[in-house]
Amino acid sequence: MADYTINDSMAEMYLYETNSLLEELDQILLGAEKSNEFNSEEINSIFRIMHTIKGSSAMMEFDKIAKVAHVIEDLFAYIRTNGIDKEHNEPLFTLVFQANDFLREEVEKVEAGDALCEDISFLENKVTDFLNRLKGVAVETPADDVSSAADASTTVNKSTAPNGDNIIVVHFEDDCQMENIRAMVLVNKLREICSDVVHEPAELAGNANATQQILESGFKMTIPASYDLNQIIDFLHKESHIKGFTVNGGELVDKQHGGQMIRVFFEDDCQMENMRAFMLLQQIAEIYPPIVSVPEELENNSEAAQQIINEGFLLIVEDESKVPEILEVIENALHIKSFAVEGGQSNGSVKTAEADTTKATPTESKPAPVAVAAEKEPTKAQEPKAEKSASTETKAAPAEGDGSHKAIKQSLISVNLNKLDTLMDLVGELVITESMVTSSPDLQGLELENFTKAARQLRKLTNDLQDVSMSIRMVSVSGAFQKMNRIVRDMNKKLGKDVDLILIGEETEVDKTIVDSIGDPLMHLVRNSMDHGIESLEERIQAGKDPRGKVTLSAENTGGEIIITVSDDGKGLDREKLLQKAQDKGFLTKAPSEYSDREAYMLLMMPGFSTKDQVTEFSGRGVGMDVVKQNIEKVGGTIHIESQKGKGMSTVFKIPLTLAIMDAMVVAVGTEIFTIPIKVISQSFKIRKEDLTEDINGNQMVMIRGECYSIVRLHQIYELDTDVTDIEEGILILVEVNNKAACIFVDSLLGQYQVVVKPLPAYLNNYDVHSYGITGCTILGDGNISLILDVANLLK
């Protein structure tokens, strides 16, 4: 990070924000690509995303990122106003995906503290080329463009000049003086966007008659049809001292009624007024995109800051119905000293806001604001409502404006995961300590009514605390799943396959650490499925399969563990080929025929194993699967592969709910103490010797209610010393999981407790204890550790 002179928390915020925006962009693009068109909402969102990235990147001084975002923003600004032909969609998608990837890479570099890419000309050129191509089309059909623009304009197009030119008549404010000079200034400014303005009167400077003429009949301008009328109208809206104007003889657009202005002052000394204004504008643009601001250029413009300090930040809202909503946003924004709604433009309004020390929003804007607050007395006389103090006014205004509107308060915060980890650890400790206290041997045999009451209350509170702190960490897997859409899309393109991605159980909530650790494994598996699993179109048709392949991602919470499956309907694994390959590489430890299917498939997870003969861009280097295994094991999970030749394969992750708290039966075997999840226990009971039978291998069985169950002696399978080996002395626990049932024989039951599940130390992963039925451990009330049994694996 040494290369960037940035504040860490700011950088963190930037990364978080930019990453989520890029993800959103990805989703929008994928959605749009599916329907092969952009709707206006999507275009607006992309524009907004790029705009935000541009702004924040510029603030963080990542100029190149800002530049790329800027060109894309320009592109979409053009598309937003002019629309896009369907034929351009395809290259546009590719282009924006490319830009998205670039931005992502750069942001990753920022995260890793690497040097950023300096040369962005290739991308810039592509975007500019594309934009030119788009514009090239637009120039060919200029008439269409203008007419559609004119249709969309807010004014009614009643009569155009015979040659298609637009005629605008501007009326200046009464008493503004020197109308001829103002008209001249206006024309000069207008020439920047429209060079061939013809106006009447033609002679303006030093022509007193012109002033009279403008006063009487307005200032008439003729604008050739090839210019965007909307742009000019926008321009006029922003100009000062214009009372109103008509377009092509249509209705008078009275600026004092047709638009509202909000003038915002920031707190003194709050610094970076231009950036603050920019942020504010962003927020407002979310609810009202056509917002226009003065000064217009905010970023990288320190003059703007001065202007805002002196004159306030001016927002122009054409749609009055949106004003209350916007006011609310302003009200909720930070560092705002005051703001006021002004109907039109007058110099007095500046004083208005300056005079207010609190936020003041006159409930209704008067056509002529006449310095509402600066001259309090006359205002009160005109408007009884204004008698309320400024602060109550603030609250009253939005309520009166729109009763149905709800406050937009930010209710989400992002928290560092480390803090949540610490919280979770502490809660775990608390639960353990609580049971240490309440089951303390010192209390044995004492009658403690008050203590028991208080302990019960404490128990309830710790339970609640547990639930809350657990739920805080839970996030849905949809984020991790959705990312695969993009991979499938890209690979479909590159490999010429037609594969659908099906997501099941996206809404399943799992611990944040699990979501983080399944990201890479999922990507590897989806890539493998796309590359190796699913056959080419011809092969599929030949095999009589649906030419469209399917890759399915599913997530399921079974209570004790999360099961995540990646499956495809491709060609499946070829056992013989696999074993042959393993033999060639010297991975086999026994004769190929002795390998079970399951063991054979697990060979895939060996480091350096790859069945694909050719290394492709996506997979085949044989580094994938062992990384998958490692990642899953890191969170204490297991992985196994199922496959049917010709039908497809699926990879299943079983990940225990880390740090989960569960109800469990604690049992003793010799000196050891084991914990069995309550949810797998059907019943526990004692039997007599006569109830036992043996099968031909000498395995013991017991008959309960007509069902036969085998007996699993924990002390035997775990090789533990115990005095209790007689079936009549110990106790049997009937467990059932995944349609398998058995009776576990233990010495005795110690009781039912709530336990905090902790993963086994990573070091023990080397010894595959999971497959012997041990899934984790827990710390008991006396501080000792008890192993938690995974009955499903135990019964295998």
Added chain:
Amino acid sequence: MSENIQTNEASDLLKGKYLTFFLDEQCFGVEIRYVLEIIGVQNITKVPKVPSYISGIINLRGKVLPIIDMRLRFNKAFRPFDKKTCIIVVEVEEMTIGLIVDGVDEVENLPDTAISEPPQADWDYSSNFLKGVAKRGKEFQLILDCEKVLKD
């Protein structure tokens, strides 16, 4: 960045320092930078189906640590724990692990020059775990390679 500098300084400070301990009358040394703390033997929970030198797991203030019995790791005979027996908690490659030893001795400064390479002896199992051999007085001191102890 600043953290790196700190750890660099810290490791400079710890360089050349070794915690010495005994196994079967033999003196071993482990670089002090690996050592987190030394604790007495406490109740160890056995874990089934692991090599015998893994004694099990313990609860160290809420953290679950695997415990390796160094005697068994070096193929020496098991000896019941006594008052001097203790567990050296080390952190190696982000894993925290406890090593059961017969007893710890002291922290000692050993310059690099005092340590010579271990002999390349394939037949002796335990010499594979050594980083070097140092002489102190009349006794030899064997410097442990923590990374190797944890791997097979």
